[in-house]
Amino acid sequence: MKPHRVDGDGRVHVSLAELIAQRARVVKAAVPAIESHAARYGQQSSRLYGRGMDYAESRAYQPGDDVRRLDWRLTARSGKLHTKLFQEEREGRLLILLDTHASMHFGTRVRFKSVQAARAAATAAWYAVRAGERVGVMAFGQQGQGNRERLLRPQAGARGALAVCGALAEWDAAPVQGRDEPLSEALTRARRVLHGASRVLLISDGLSCDEPAAKGDVKGRLLDLSRHARISVLIVADALELAWAPAGSYPLEHDGERREVVLQAERQRSEFQRSLGAGQARLNSLAQGLGLSCRSIDTAADPLDAVTALLGPNRTAR
Known part of the structure; x- marks a missing residue:
């Protein structure tokens, strides 16, 4: 992995310094006991x-x-x-599945969803290594020539967390290329590269949850993956995806093209929110249906509480 040359602003692009600084945020957080990945779902030590x-x-x-x-x-x-x-001494392993689709590069409050997802992933990495686990990360999204390089196998200690932070910053800075890799395909790939991981944390806005897969494939592949590791889901959403926007005009920019969306009537605002939030609603429904631990955060939130709720000693399905 090449070194990340320019640190991002922490709003549109990932700031490597901020990811590393998350280490100090987890120092006082309660950590879970190490779990055996040899047992079913990785839930029991022997x-x-x-x-x-x-x-x-x-x-x-x-x-x-x-x-x-x-x-x-x-x-x-x-x-x-x-x-x-x-x-027996058993070393737990956490694999973070990070959504890097183009839809993640969007935000109206504080930062892009992609930046918030990276902050959450870094927090999870520091939290895991503090608990004595190895941690790795797999990015999915644009499936191009460099897709094979978007996997960091679980490593131990501060070195492992630093490697995850470096990968997050490097992948964020890389140009977007190749076709979209839907969540269904990403879950299949994750199953092949678990490398003994006892836990998996999926971080996504849900828009990668392809429609055909939402009717069976994603559910089936999540279920298959859950037979080998405990899966938790963290949904990152923008404020406009979670609630109606106030009446007004909203300038939106995509690929250098700027447009203005006018939202005045309640129906317009309701349909706009429903359209933007369809992905996170679909993924949340799937997670709840399978009994997976699931939390949602917006782009302005501190991800620590959500991460500890999903990975901590008192984690429960919401």
Whole structure:
């Protein structure tokens, strides 16, 4: 990966310095216990006997216990046989799926959705490594010649989080090219490149949720992916996608072309909001239908609360 040469403004383009600064934001956040990715959904840790394991506790001897694991000190003190239990060290892994479609490069409050998504991804990366997990990221969107390079395999520690931040800034600065990669295809690709990840965080505005897939493919592929990892969904939305815009004229610019949208009647404003917010509503419905943890944030919010709600020790489906 080439170094990111120019730091973004944090509004239209991702600021690498801001992504790295998210590290200080997660210092006081409560972190979850490491989860085993060997168990179904990566939800359970296993207690095992063997060398190189961490001592967990001792309990009364039971028929069939390995006599080599007897806790002789506790046995001597209590007068009854006790066995040592050991917990295998398991290193959790988080894979962040980041939507980089053209629809993400839009925003009317504070920053673009793409910048907010990168901030959330960086926050999640720092949070994961603080919990002792490895963290990686896969971007999906424009499927072009450099698509294979838009994957960073899970790495441990601060080095892993810094690598994620660098990739986020680099991908944001890269020119948009190639055809769109819908969410259905991205989920299939993610399934192939999990690399032992026990958790997956999908960050998207939902507009990549292709219509045919919304009727079955995305749901089925989300379900298939959830059999191998715990999936959480973070939806990034602009204020105009979440609520009616006040009556007035709105200048919009796309690919250098500037237009003015006039919204006066309630019907106009309602249809405008429904059209813009269709993606996030569709993805939210899918997540809720599958019982996945899901949160939404706008472009002005601090992503920390949403990230900790999805990845933290008390995470629940909304």
